[in-house]
Amino acid sequence: MTLATAIKCVQCGKEFSPHLVIFECAECCGSLDIVYDYDRIRRQIVKDVFLREKVTHWKYAPFFPIADLSKVVTLEEGGTPLIESSTKRDWLFKYEGINPTCSFKDRGSTVEVSKANELGIKEVACATTGNMGASVATYCARAGIQARIFVPSFAAPAKLKQIADMGAKITIMRGTYDDAVQKTKELRVHKHIYLTGDYAYRGEGEKSVGFEIIDQFNWQAPDYIVLPVGNATLFSSTYKALMELKTVGLLKRLPKLVAVQAAGCAPLVRAYRENADHITPIKKPKTVASAIACGNPVDGLKALRALKKTKGLAVMVTDQEALTARKELATKEGVYVEVSGAVSYAGAKKLGLKGQVVCVLTGHGLKGN
Structure with missing residues (x-):
């Protein structure tokens, strides 16, 4: 229930x-x-x-919107480690690369596909830059649901192969991620297909990143939680998780949330710096961090409000800073992440954060460009 x-x-x-x-x-x-x-x-x-x-x-x-737990579709996602940094005192890495499809997206997919399974859905559509499509395709395969995945042409080949191997129907789109999103919305209007992606049910699943961090800190808060931002779903979901724990009495103090975006696609950072009350989309994102190249973030408004309510921080990093961070994580920390996953570490370094810092590393290096 x-x-x-x-x-x-x-x-x-x-x-x-x-x-x-x-x-x-x-x-x-x-x-x-x-x-x-x-x-x-x-x-x-x-x-x-x-x-x-x-x-x-x-x-x-x-804290999830699933009524019938017998319909849950799971591959034992979550429970990812907090790895202590060997070079930065009091810094830790929440390493999402060990999830079933090697990214944090599995947290959203297990809830999203479980909801579809609960509703008796037989086919879903998903727009993705790669990781989410691979995750949705995998969980749909587990549930016996057909997945139709729409990806922009810049998606990494490794991610496309992962999607195809799971039996999904792939459509490669000319244009941006936002063009792929529009195509799925058209399918929803004309064929009433069930949408997966950065919508409400996925956001509910991604809350578990926030739940787990607090749980792993023995129900205390670190000073900072640093997250890469594309569609801003993970960021806004982490904030919601923290607020929910506080509401039910499991958390007393909120950490500061830090949003990190690529300089070539940073609509949330720009809106926060300008004290705007809305997000102005980026028409043509340009960054090697393809997994977060979302010019019109679905949950941008949620994330903007979360930043303002918590007096959080927002920073953009260049592609070179992200690539350097990725290399440092591999050669100095022994943690292999894709470029988009390294963005959080790059942002934390750029801000010179002090105290207990958790950098969420969202995807495995084998999934990268």
């Missing part, structure tokens, strides 16, 4: 039934958020037992 009570538009505030299959606001096309009954969650969690349970993604099921 899910404890979700509503689906709410982030932009206009309109609420919809939690049983409605919807991917953007029917009134203003804004992105959506899932609302829960936190009093019931608080009562449901037996704290002494919950606190001692092993760190796994589905440990946090009370």
Whole structure:
């Protein structure tokens, strides 16, 4: 039984039934958020037992919108390590490369595809720069659901092969990631296909990054959590996870969140610096960090509000800074990540952060360009 009570538009505030299959606001096309009954969650969690349970993604099921847990599609994702830096005192790396498809996207896919499975969906569509498509294709294969994946032509060959090997139907698009998103939305309108991607259910799954970090810190907060930002779903989901833990009494102090974007595609950083109340899209992203080359981030407004509420930090890094960070992680830390995953480390270094710093490294190096 899910404890979700509503689906709410982030932009206009309109609420919809939690049983409605919807991917953007029917009134203003804004992105959506899932609302829960936190009093019931608080009562449901037996704290002494919950606190001692092993760190796994589905440990946090009370905070997910899945009603029938027998329909969960899982490959034992999550529970990724916090690796202490050998060169930076009090810095740690949340290494997402050991997830089933080698990126953090599996956290969202397990919830998103579980929801599709719960609803009896037989076919889904997904726009992706690579990692998300590979993850959706994998979990759909596990569930017996057909996946249709739309990717821009700049997607890394290794990611395309991973998608194809899972039996998904691939369409390579001319243009940008946002063009691929538009194509899936057209399918939704004309063929009523179920959309996967950076929508509300995926965001709920990606909250587990935030849950796990606090859990691994023995229910305390580090000083900073540093995250790469593309569509901003991971960033906004991490913020939501922290707020939920605080709401139910499992966290007293929030860490500062740090958003890092590539200089060639940094709409969130620019909006935050300009104290804007909206995101101005980047029409032609240009960066080697292809996994975060999202010019019009789906959850940009959520992330912008999260930055403002927490008085967080936002920084952009050049491609060279990201490449240098990737090399340093490999040669000095023994941690192999793709360029987009190294962006968090590059940003933390650029800001000269002090104290307990957690850099989320989002994808394995074998998935890179």
